[in-house]
Amino acid sequence: MARIVVIGGGLGGMAAAARLAKLGHEVALLEASGQLGGALAPVERDGFVWDAGPASTLLPAALRDLFRKSGRPLEKELGAELEPLPIVREHRFADRTSIRLPGGSRADQHAAFEELGTGLGDKWVRHVDIYADVWTLLRQHYVEAPWDPYTKGAVPKELAALFAIRETLYKRLRHDFRDERLALVAGYPAVAEGHDLRNVPSWVGVHSYVEQIFGGWRVPGGMGRIAYLLGARLQTRGVTVRTGVEVLDLVVREGRVAAVRTAEGDAEADAVVVAVDPRRLPALAPYVERTMPAIPPVVAHLGLRGDVPELEHELVIHEEPMLTVRPGGIAPDGCTAWTVHGRGKIAEDLLDALARHKIDVREHVVTRVDLSPRDLVEQWRGSPMGVLWQGRGTVRNRLGPSTPITGVYAAGAHAAPGAGVPFVTQSAALVAQLIGPA
Template sequence: MSRSVSRSVSRVVVVGAGVGGLAAAVRLQALGHRVTVLEQADEVGGKLGVLRHDGYVFDTGPSLLTMPHVLADVFAATGAPLEEVLELERLPVACRYRFPDGTVLDLPGEVEAIPAALDAALGPGRGAQWEAFLDHARRIWDVTHEPFLESPIGLGDMVRLSRRASDVVTVAPWRTLRGLGRRHLRDPRLLQLLDRYATYTGSDPRRAPAALAAVPYAEQRWGSWYVPGGLGRIATALVDRLVELGGEVETGAEVVEVTVRGGRADGVRLADSSRRDADVVVANADARAVYERLVGTRAARREGARVRRATPSLSGLALLLALEDAPGPQPHHQVLFAEDYDAEFDAVFGLRGPPRPVERPTVYVAAPDDPAVVPGPGAGAWFVLVNAPPHDPRGGVDWDAPGLAEDTADAVLDLMAERGLDVRTHVRHRAVISPADLERRTATPGGSIYGTASNGARSAFLRPANASPVPGLYLVGGSSHPGGGLPLVLLSAGIVAGLVGPPA
């Protein structure tokens, strides 16, 4: 059951200026609360970070926006519409895929064109296979999007929703995403394409629930979008809207404790020992970090123990490449698939051995064709990412070990060249962001991008709740319900605003 707070609420402190925290702040300020956002870093954005170097601008987080109507709803509900604030550009090619056999697929940005493109690239009948799968995925979306993605949910809600036998059969909580794919897709390249969508939640497709089929359905139904100037502009636009409404954002303000009085959150304490009183605290931070580091109640410790038992999501190692005379033209997004995807997931999640860097990983490349992010013609600001196990010096991979991150980056560039995308002689500057760096930048344990993995139905649908066990404390962002990725993070902000409600 959802919980709301007293209608006398007026002061709200949001801990963290990631997209979820900023979107929640904007919605709550528009409802009439007095909202202050406190961010430990010197810049806003959280995992939607931006790095600038000699005229190059890099998004260090998401490279695409899907389900743009979710972002539009934040602005429409709080003032001027999105189109007056940000330009969105729909990509004609959602992604170029290179499969291990050398086949190249340019997946169109318009869903109607996808079957023909699959037939042309992979062979006749592949489009029909994908259409059959996507039809099942649509039915999963229809069943799950409102109760599971747009509303607060707990175990009782799942039991209640499971009483409709037809819905249970559609969602098939006993089946994995890989298992669902095998029912519809006979081409191994289509299965590999589907497996990739499990990584959107930091998960293993062999254990992630079939319900995640809703992810490719939503992406392909609403298309893939880019924000000229970089996706970091989304965070800037949210800050601007918040300030226009009378809210405040303070950077360089590290929260070290959520204070509790009479069993209820009543403010926060900062690293400089100052205190901010609040009627409601919204934590846009990793759920595990909130319960283990910021809140000291017994209920928080119990919840922290539960979160700690869950499998951490995968992390990533990123290369920010400032290129001269960049090879082109290139699609905005490319995926160079691993020869052995299962070996990749085994390494990342510590199966058949301890967690370890992937020897030959899938490589994700974002190469925006955008003059606003480069210093001049022919230059390229490329973001390259490979899946990686979280930073865990005690029981896994120590990404701070001398040379490990840089050696891995060298290997990734060599692998790109081997797979037909050689930029080694074009690199003017390179920055490497390891899982250890992600942990430090975002205060996320291990640098796990999505908090916990959706490995199993309970993990997927019972992420840490937005209403915490501590009255007056709410969680927003990718590690809490409904999950990671820009659209779900924005939905979590709407859920939190609904739980808090307007002041009296």
């Protein structure tokens, strides 16, 4: 039985701790804040509850596999099924046209884009189709199997060739779409995570394929329920959870991790899983000095009373600034809970910007929580958006699931295979594969 310390109590850390404890290891989880959950922990005020970070997920199999491999199935824990989203999001454009984007169906997406303009459906599905082989390659050699960029010849040639492609997503979208609206839809997932498409490799556009094939899914009661259930799962599996513990560094002896240094003393460890931004730990910082965090958006959580517009699960307004509205929070009777994200040049209040687009809820606000990107990064000790894309080399500059220090592993948004609920969840599975059973 190995003594394993997991640093960070967000989704990646909790998922890794649950899996490793189920494999028979002695696991301790250290979280700097006073609660578990990270970006999944909900925001609550005056009877309103909002998703702090993601409000839905792709690839629900990742969450289902986590719960099945660490205990009871997810749906049994929830007491309900995950809910498929008929419309993943609505996109509104500067010319006042819009598209309601379905997920999980090539034919439905084709029809939706044909309504936007004759021939646009063909152009859209042709673009998405190019990522079918990309997804197969990524799934087999990167998302579902640990990759090792530190050992010569360990990366499959096909994967190495994909990661060496110089083409950016910006260039790919400009090549495939003369209609700017299609490029905005395809580029949105990366832009929403804080990336400049000129610095994003074209293969990252695989998100559109995953969304089309698997669709979007919502957790009944909000994503915060996943954090709550995982916290309970850690207790069931006998994980020692310590909150309010700030990790200062790793203790490395002769090239191998020996302990985790905290303000309260050293915690000895045979292995360590780093599920926070590794730049925060001096022992790992030199290995990720070329990386930067992707900056979160400006966020306003709104508690609204009275009649407000009925919106889709997610509404994106593609103007300056880009606004994303998520109306799916929990609210008292007669009220509604919205979350608004803003990106770009924000020179006015987010609600004033919304009002310019004929969505005026300013007089309906009964409570409000405003959070800057800095607030979010400080609260979460890092960015849930993970590592900023700075060109094709970024994929090799971030850590995970292994690291150059023996006995140290990386999970979470800052590790491979990247940010987003399914990929962060999968990062824990990759670490568990490498460490193996006790």
